[in-house]
Amino acid sequence: MGVQPILADSSALIGLAACNEEYADRVFSEIAVSTTWTCFREIRDKARSGDSHWLQKSAERILDYIKDGEIAYPSRVNIPSAPNSGVPDAGEKSVRIALGQYEEISSVLLFDRGAAVLLERTQQELAGTPNEFTIEPPNFPLYLLTRRDSDEQNMSTDTFCDQSEKILQRMGWRGSRQESLFFEFPVDC
Numbered sequence: 452m453g454v455q456p457i458l459a460d461s462s463a464l465i466g467l468a469a470c471n472e473e474y475a476d477r478v479f480s481e482i483a484v485s486t487t488w489t490c491f492r493e494i495r496d497k498a499r500s501g502d503s504h505w506l507q508k509s510a511e512r513i514l515d516y517i518k519d520g521e522i523a524y525p526s527r528v529n530i531p532s533a534p535n536s537g538v539p540d541a542g543e544k545s546v547r548i549a550l551g552q553y554e555e556i557s558s559v560l561l562f563d564r565g566a567a568v569l570l571e572r573t574q575q576e577l578a579g580t581p582n583e584f585t586i587e588p589p590n591f592p593l594y595l596l597t598r599r600d601s602d603e604q605n606m607s608t609d610t611f612c613d614q615s616e617k618i619l620q621r622m623g624w625r626g627s628r629q630e631s632l633f634f635e636f637p638v639d640c
Contacts, residue, residue, distance in 0.1 A: 612640035
């Protein structure tokens with residue numbers, strides 16, 4: 452499987468998997484998401500020794516989705532020796548490299564505001580080119596499920612709000628500066 456339209460760094464992907472499992476399953480079976488090899492390695496490390504129960508559990512879920520082929524990672528997008536080499540922001544740097552290599556990417560999922568600032572310059576450089584992209588919070592794929600054409604497939608706005616709250620709580624992101632990003636969508640939570 453090649454790169455998909457939504458590219459996520461490790462924190463955003465792990466955060467997204469912290470919602471209830473049935474919704475994570477829907478996201479990763481219905482929405483095309485990719486990550487980079489470097490981010491995959493960061494996720495693998497967090498699955499082995501996460502700082503919290505939900506960080507480790509969510510990282511393990513992501514590894515299962517990758518194994519099942521529901522999340523792609525282009526192996527040529529890699530920062531050598533990262534993440535264990537002490538390379539700062541290795542995952543975010545690999546996302547930046549991928550943005551220059553793949554026209555298929557239309558959105559990047561990030562939680563870390565510092566990473567977003569790093570990618571905003573790349574976003575400006577690629578504006579108006581086939582590699583143009585948007586920067587979105589980790590719950591963006593959940594929001595996409597609320598926007599489906601078929602009522603049968605739609606996620607309700609109440610469920611979107613509830614699952615977004617679960618991600619913030621389970622990942623320890625409640626009260627962070629980035630928390631407001633989760634609710635920038637035109638949904639009344």
